[in-house]
Amino acid sequence: FSAADFEDFLEPRPDLAPNMEADLEPVVRHLVEQRWPFRLHATYDESISRMLDVFEKVDRDIPFNGLPWLFDHAETISPRNIERVRALGGGIAIQHRMAFQGEYFIDRYGAKAAEATPPIQRMLAEGVPVGAGTDATRVASYNPWTALYWLVSGKTVGGTTLYPQGLPRATALQLFTHGSAWFSSEQGKKGQIKVGQLADLVALTAEFFSVEEEQIKWLESVLTVVGGKVVHAASEFDKLAPPTVPVMPDWSPVALVPGHWSPNAAPLSASIHQCIGSCAVHEHQHDRARRSSVPVSDHQGFWGAFGCSCFAF
Structure with missing residues (x-):
């Protein structure tokens, strides 16, 4: 637990314990030796720097050599540390807690610092695998459309503009689908509607690519199919609905x-x-x-x- 920081922007940034590296290194060595994929939660660049020091030390003795690993969150990761993640073959899973805590972050660190929280465009430009999720229900809503609204609009749920420009809708959607398949080592198996991949798809209440930006957060599925099986149906598809849980x-x-x-x-x-x-x-x-x-x-x-x-x- 000494290698974990937290995301409460109402509180000052926590400093990891002095013994963090000594605690983390044997764990990472064991994971790499066993070729077990791993992930580590980190909000702040200061924490990520120290964790990467440990990873690079282990990699010199026991090469990661394609072992899947990732950071979760990484709201304040620096360009230099994004490069270090890429060099070790890691990925970054991002979530939309800034949609709920953006105002708190601005109050503590300023609007300029909030413009790259997290720096998704830089991650993608560096070729780092990036996947989007919700981290529900601890720090954000489980609703993926709230997250997609944040990615596209660059705004919090309270309407505060965080970023000079949001992501293109196709890019935002790809992070939730094709992008996230990397994190479960299911590239080529799921995340795209194409021959040979799992039949995971939804029919929505409106067209994601053309609906007004403010309406993205109110989209809902009227038909959800997972692996070819209907798991949710409503509206005109209600006769296909499975038994209620x-x-x-x-x-x-x-x-x-x-x-x-x-x-x-x-x-x-x-x-x-x-x-x-x-x-x-x-x-x-x-x-x-x-x-x-x-x-x-x-x-x-x-x-x-x-x-x-x-x-x-």
């Missing part, structure tokens, strides 16, 4: 408000403060719930883990 736990808000919010969704007014089960703690009295000392924020305890089934909490 039960929501667990059954008191989850998803049971009442399924899916990702969109401006076209049914109004939630009928669901607000709606109780979905009996509750002996505050008897559905909302004022009593607000004043309650029950530790619902303690996720280690009963109430934090299981909660009360009334939305008044």
